[in-house]
Amino acid sequence: MGKIVSKLRRHLPWISLGCTLVGCSATNLHTESAPKQLSRNEAPLATAGVAPSALPIAPPPGLPIVPPSNPYTEEKMTVETRHFYTGPPHRATEVSSGKVAYLTFDDGPSENTRKILRVLKSFGVRATFFVVGSDTAEGRSLYKEIDAAGHALGNHSYSHEYNRIYKSPEAFMKDVHKLDQLLEETVGYRPDILRFPGGSNNHLSWKPGGKGIMSKVARAVKVEGYQYFDWNVSSTDAAAPVQDRDMIIDAVTSASRGKKSIIVLMHDSTYKTTTLEALPIVIGKLQAAGFRFDKLNKSSFTFQFLTP
């Protein structure tokens, strides 16, 4: 384990442990040189039929745990972590009847993805995976498994590199098209749903692209026929490299209270082990609160921080 940790630290400064944090690069995430998944997670997760309380609670041993701190004071940690929206009015369209939960998983595929697929299957729940580029045999296989299991694939950009994709609308679309092409080769279609790395109101885009870049990029994706989705419930699983499992559960259950349609932000990148642990409990609590589950499509309920 010591070896793994030192390798992990060498490859991934703490800030890139959370895939949505700044510096989340394709190199860290999606290449064969990425650090191997922690051994405890290599054991198959027999979620079906296992009581949620039987799932492991403690974070993986040896993983550097960031001491409790307010992520919002960290200038660099603004992406996909915010759960208190302070921006301009959003547009949201409620579904006509019933309570619907759209679980979304960003930044995969990774070795965590397959375990999440198992959990979803055990509950008969469909979800949406906003994936990034992973042009390896394993990556392609995981795209196919997501698709074959009946989940939705969405575009989360190929590289997820803020300084590259948010230089201009053209740069963003180029990166999106690169992933589209890989997905078309792999699963046979190009998704028409998209999530911006960092969300549509992220400020990290300002440095490469200027203050108005997100409006321009959002218009560009609309013109090309994509629908984009932010979230109205954050699991907070990107607020720390390995978020406390119970905090994830509490965040989802409290933020979903009083809402009829929820888009839940979660991550299936390599280190989001507690997201996996929380998932069966989160699903159970949402079911108990009367939610049914669905996957996103272009005409689904959406929640957008920024409307172009």
Ligand SMILES: [Zn+2]
């Ligand atoms: Zn992301």
